[in-house]
Amino acid sequence: xxxxGIFILALSLGSCxxxxxxxxxEGEIHFTINYIGYDGVVPLEMLPKNAIVSFKKDKVLFEMxxxxxxxxxNLSNPEKGIYDTYYSLFTSRYYYTxxxxxxxxxxxxxxxxxxxxxxxxxxxxxxxxxSAEVTFPGKSDRVHEIWYTDEINVENPNAxxxxxxxxxxxxxxxxxxxxxxxxxEAETVYKKEIPDxxxxxxxxxxxxxxxxxxxxxxxxxxL
Numbered sequence: 695x696x697x698x699g700i701f702i703l704a705l706s707l708g709s710c711x712x713x714x715x716x717x718x719x720e721g722e723i724h725f726t727i728n729y730i731g732y733d734g735v736v737p738l739e740m741l742p743k744n745a746i747v748s749f750k751k752d753k754v755l756f757e758m759x760x761x762x763x764x765x766x767x768n769l770s771n772p773e774k775g776i777y778d779t780y781y782s783l784f785t786s787r788y789y790y791t792x793x794x795x796x797x798x799x800x801x802x803x804x805x806x807x808x809x810x811x812x813x814x815x816x817x818x819x820x821x822x823x824x825s826a827e828v829t830f831p832g833k834s835d836r837v838h839e840i841w842y843t844d845e846i847n848v849e850n851p852n853a854x855x856x857x858x859x860x861x862x863x864x865x866x867x868x869x870x871x872x873x874x875x876x877x878x879e880a881e882t883v884y885k886k887e888i889p890d891x892x893x894x895x896x897x898x899x900x901x902x903x904x905x906x907x908x909x910x911x912x913x914x915x916x917l
Contacts, residue, residue: 752849
C-alpha cells in the first residue's frame with residue numbers, strides 16, 4: 695500500500711543522528727526500513743532498504759525506492775495543487791493524482807485503525823517525541839506504537855497518509871502491505887535547503903486511475 699514493505703529496526707534509537715538543530719522548516723529525514731512477515735516472490739534484497747522524506751513548510755516528498763528506482767513516491771505540494779502517488783517497477787512507471795484531503799492509494803490495509811495518543815515521551819534524533827498506540831478491528835490484542843515530534847515545522851505532515859489525525863512529523867511508524875508490515879525508523883535528520891523544483895510533478899510517468907495504480911502495486915506482491 696503506499697508503500698510497502700516492512701522492517702525490523704536496523705538501528706537502535708540511540709544511533710539516530712540529528713544535524714542542524716530543532717524547529718526545522720526545511721530538510722530531510724532518512725529512515726531505515728525493515729520487513730516483517732514478507733512473503734512476496736521479489737527477493738528482499740531488491741526491496742527498498744531506506745526511505746527519505748524531504749520537507750519544506752507545507753510541501754512533503756516521500757521516496758521509498760530500491761534497485762532500479764523501483765518503488766513508491768508520494769508528493770504533496772498544496773501551493774501547486776499537486777497530490778501525487780508515483781509507482782515504478784522496472785520499466786513500468788505510473789502515477790495517480792489525488793485531490794486535497796484524499797488519502798493516497800496503497801493504504802487499504804490500514805483502514806479502520808484506531809489511534810490513541812499516550813503520555814509517553816522519548817528523544818529520537820535529538821527531537822522530543824510523543825507516542826500513540828494503534829490497533830485494528832478484530833486485532834485489539836496487538837498494539838502498534840508510533841512516535842512523532844512537533845519540533846519539525848511541517849504543516850499537516852500526515853494529511854495524505856493513514857495517520858492524518860497525528861499533528862506531528864512521524865519518526866517511528868509502520869505501514870501494512872498485504873500480510874507484510876513495513877517498519878520505518880528515523881536514522882538521521884538533516885537541515886538543508888530543498889529546491890522548490892523538488893516538489894514539482896514528475897515526468898516520464900503515465901497517469902492512471904486510482905484503481906489502476908492500486909492494481910499495479912498489488913502485482914508487485916505476485917511477481
